[in-house]
Amino acid sequence: MSGAGLVVVGSGPAGISAAESYRRNGGEGPVVVLSADTDLPYERPPLSKDFLRGDLDEVADGDELFLHPPEWFVERDVDLRHGKPVTEIDVEAHTVTVDGERIPYGALVLACGAGPSPLPVPGGERALLLRALADARRLRDAAADAKSAVVIGAGFIGCEAAASLAMRGLSVTLVAPDEVPQANRLGVEAGRRLLDLVTATGVRYVAGTSVTSVDESGVRLDDGVTVDCDLVLAATGVTPHSEIASAAGLNVRDSRIVVGADMRTSAADVYAAGDVAFAFNTAAGRHVAVEHWQDAVDHGDVAGAQAAGVTATWHAVPGFWSTIGDTAVKYHAWGDGYDASRVVDHDDGFTVWYEAAGKTVGVLTCNADDDYDLGEGLIADGRPAPVETTRTGT
Known part of the structure; x- marks a missing residue:
């Protein structure tokens, strides 16, 4: 690597x-x-939990909301430049362009993340x-000026935000096509527990429907019903920001930059990490797409290690925590499906085990941290779940 040092796209x-x-x-450099x-x-x-509920202040002291205080970057000689996007990557010249300025790099990490997918219906631009x-x-x-809200989409962000808005005192309707939240991803039985x-928190769930339009009074559903509300939130997924990588000729598949377990792209000295990466996981033995905070950190x-000349690879089992209302739900999984599952209820929570071809490929827990930790090891090793699973047809 040359003395140009490291350039990172994305904060x-x-x-x-x-x-x-x-x-x-x-x-160095x-x-x-x-x-x-x-x-x-x-x-x-x-952002979808404590901050939305008004329980978290913006204090740039490195605690809770902000990753690090400003002095952290000064102490490590990291030049943090805000507010202007990278518009071009020249992999031959080893430069990136920002606001007309060409910045040289010895190594480049593309951590461009993903952006929210807008609601593709008439009036969809009205949705937050x-x-x-x-x-x-x-x-x-x-939300501070609203009495009612409609949240569109019952993924984890939609469920978290709907619960947070309800806890603020709003009358909240959560709209989704599935019978229960995330039925396709997690199964109906798990979805019922998430719905509970x-x-x-007081949220009303409207299943089996989709939004066809948004106007000043609220949303119109595909069954002709109009739900009046003061604000609309579209929690309808994200799209990775891989445009500049694609324009630079990097290998991109389904809007993600293809990388090895070492995060190397198809271009010399260029790496990709986080939501924008389609990375090879050595434990899984295949490329895995993830959109979780801890996996982005990993x-x-x-x-960063590879760019500094130190060998490292990605092998961790993807996982994250979600808090719906006051309850934490934890999930480890490869994320590419399962063929059998079983729900085990506990006094104050539950565990859902997922298998594919007799191997544990996922675990969803609520107040069952031992199962969450156990599941991570079983998934990594490809061992069976500790209980007999029930065929689900998924």
């Missing part, structure tokens, strides 16, 4: 982890983090989105 968990790992592993986001790097998980801190501010401000957590750690 989310993957990008900041890459910069930190690079310095920790002895990486300048480190520049380029971000279109105008805010100091922050934690995203609280939730991904960045700026989005969360708009949503929280709107959501509705316990990707960045590998990319």
